[in-house]
Amino acid sequence: MNIPVEWYLILSAFLFVIGAAGVLTRRNLFIVLFSIELMMNAVNINLVGLSRLHENLIGQTFVLFTMTVAAAEAAVGLAIVAALYRNRKTLMVDLFDSLKG
Amino acid sequence: MAEKILFIIFASLAVLGALGVITRTNIVHGLLLLVFTFVNVAAVFLLTQAYFLAVIQVLVYAGAILVLFAFVVMFLNLKEFHQLEQLHGTQKWAVLVLAPILLAEIVVVVAGATWTSVGAGITPDAIAAQGGNVRVLGITLFNEMLLPFEMASLILLVGMVGAIVLAKKEDGASMALRDWTGDEEAAQAVVEQEV
Numbered sequence: 001m002n003i004p005v006e007w008y009l010i011l012s013a014f015l016f017v018i019g020a021a022g023v024l025t026r027r028n029l030f031i032v033l034f035s036i037e038l039m040m041n042a043v044n045i046n047l048v049g050l051s052r053l054h055e056n057l058i059g060q061t062f063v064l065f066t067m068t069v070a071a072a073e074a075a076v077g078l079a080i081v082a083a084l085y086r087n088r089k090t091l092m093v094d095l096f097d098s099l100k101g
Numbered sequence: 102m103a104e105k106i107l108f109i110i111f112a113s114l115a116v117l118g119a120l121g122v123i124t125r126t127n128i129v130h131g132l133l134l135l136v137f138t139f140v141n142v143a144a145v146f147l148l149t150q151a152y153f154l155a156v157i158q159v160l161v162y163a164g165a166i167l168v169l170f171a172f173v174v175m176f177l178n179l180k181e182f183h184q185l186e187q188l189h190g191t192q193k194w195a196v197l198v199l200a201p202i203l204l205a206e207i208v209v210v211v212a213g214a215t216w217t218s219v220g221a222g223i224t225p226d227a228i229a230a231q232g233g234n235v236r237v238l239g240i241t242l243f244n245e246m247l248l249p250f251e252m253a254s255l256i257l258l259v260g261m262v263g264a265i266v267l268a269k270k271e272d273g274a275s276m277a278l279r280d281w282t283g284d285e286e287a288a289q290a291v292v293e294q295e296v
Contacts, residue, residue, distance in 0.1 A: 002104045003148065005216050011112040011145070013207040015119050015138075021200040022123030025193045027186065030128045030174065034135050037166065038119050041142050044158075048151050056221035057241045061249075063154050064242070067161050068253040072260025074166045078173045079267035085177050086270075094189060 008049025015042035029084070029091040033077050040070045108148050115141035126187050128174055132167060139163045150225045152234045 015038055022035030044063045051059025085091055118138035125131040139162040146155035228237045242250055 003108050006211050007108060009211040010208055013204055014116045017200050017204040018119040018123060021196050024196045025188050026123060027189060031123060031131055034122050034131055045142060048146055048149050048154060052149050053216060054219040054221055056223050057238055060151055060154055060238055061242045061246045065249055065253050067157060068256055071161060071166055072256050074169055075260045075264040078169060079264040081173060082268045
């Protein structure tokens, strides 16, 4: 065990908080999707580091499923982006307020 | 020791790349910095002896997903977008204060806890003795994790169908029902015309 597990968790915390800040501050829908990918990557780092700590491979296999969900999420998210841009001609998320009532 | 130095280098590059992603106004720059972050995370996986995951990280994230993003960015022709205001007005100040607090909380908790290994015994040495990371990971994946593996294929199928249905150019009656302009009379007129 060369690299302490805390380092993985702290790196993961940095990436996750940066991703969350991106989702909450940026208006551009693309950057919001990028930030979601960043947060998923942070979770992957967590899983790999803890899998190394506990000396089994379940954590590493779970990363594959996270990547599957990320791929499906990117495909569906980009389809939504394309449909929204076709209908509204903008991608600024605060302008999508039709459900405000 | 060399591993620790490399970890710090790759980790700080990944964090810098991630900061770049959420600060660039140009989407294409953000996209390229996201690739940079993912490659650095793959390097971190390599340092952990998770070789298969490092390769998959580069192939799936830096390859497939980012090409998909780049394709849609070019498809939509967003030239004028980086001249607009990029941040939410008051929300950004709240985030600027709260995000560092959240980060500090996580770091304090993580650094203060004691981490004891369960010690399931699949150490890097044991993996090397059994034929390498890819072989052992594959055996785990197709024995203990077989049901989740099948569920993953289902998720991909649903994602594929969902993407096609959402991105398809609409024609027929569904177009009128999804009228976004808020002009209900015009939408109703279109519906009646089509009926």
